[in-house]
Amino acid sequence: MPNRNLALFDLDNTLLPFDSDHAWGEFCVHLGWTDGPKHRQTNDRFYADYKAGTLDLDAYLRFSLAPLVGRPPEVLANAHRDFMHQVVLPQIRPSALELVRKHQQAGDLCCIVTATNDFVTQPIAEAFGVPHLIAVQTERDALGRYTGGWHGVPSFREGKIIRTTQWLAAQKLDWSHFDQTWFYSDSINDQPLLEHVTHPVVVHPDPRLAELARERGWPALELFP
Structure with a gap:
């Protein structure tokens, strides 16, 4: 019998107290994989655009995926392992883990739905113990190397509804x-999916989402006091 309830979680600044996509960009600078000052400036600009709800997603994906191109899979895996240990795992809070566990223990079907790419987020979803992840799907060649492209509908704004619907259909389920x-989300970019569910919850929301939540009477949650 299918689960009777569904719990979806945004990742960055929701389950995590930071943005993993932006942090990975900073880590690429640390690794020496990019032109440090220029990459950092562009990374910060895209992040500001995201928070403002004005992000050009295609331009950002071309930028953020470029450091992966041409690097052997084992090099990327080792780098991401270091990223997890140095950046991600120290910042995962018990309150966020508890929220996920609450839904899992209730028998809810749980999934992380993020606009960050799957290279960055798959190990993070595993760290939260969530086996289902909807993320931007990176493209790889026959040798398993990243091309800098992506495929399918990006899980961004309305794309989160489309991708979640596709994911459910693959399991012979629908809403x-x-x-x-x-x-659960922090971002105004997630307004479409928040409006689509029966229980939208804002998590330390950005100013525009906080205002919308007050207008709609949506509950607000603070996981990182």
Whole structure:
């Protein structure tokens, strides 16, 4: 019998107290894989655009995926392992883990739905113990090397609804199978999916989302006091 409830979680600045995509860009500077000052400046500009709700996603993806291109898979795996140990794992908070566990223990179907790419986020989802991840799908060649491209609908804004619907369909499910659906997010970019679920919850929201939540009477949650 399928789960009767569905719990969806944004990742960056929701389950994590920082943005993993931006942090990975900084880590690429640390690794010496990029032109440090220029890359950092561009990374910061794109992040500001994201927070303002004005991000050119295609331009950002071309920028953020470029450091992966041409690097052997084992080099990338080792770099991401260091990223996890040095940056991600020390910042995962018990409160965020507890939120996920609460839904899992209730028997809810749980999934992380993020606009960050799957290279960055797959190990993070595993660290949260969530087996289902919807992320931007990076493209790889026959040798398993990243091309700098992506495929499918990016899980961004309305794309999060499209990708979640596709993911459910692959499991022979749809939204109507669930009595209750939750989505937790911090960002105004996630307004479409927040409006799509029965239980939208804002998590230390950005100013525009905080205002929308007040207007709609959506509950607010602070995981990182």
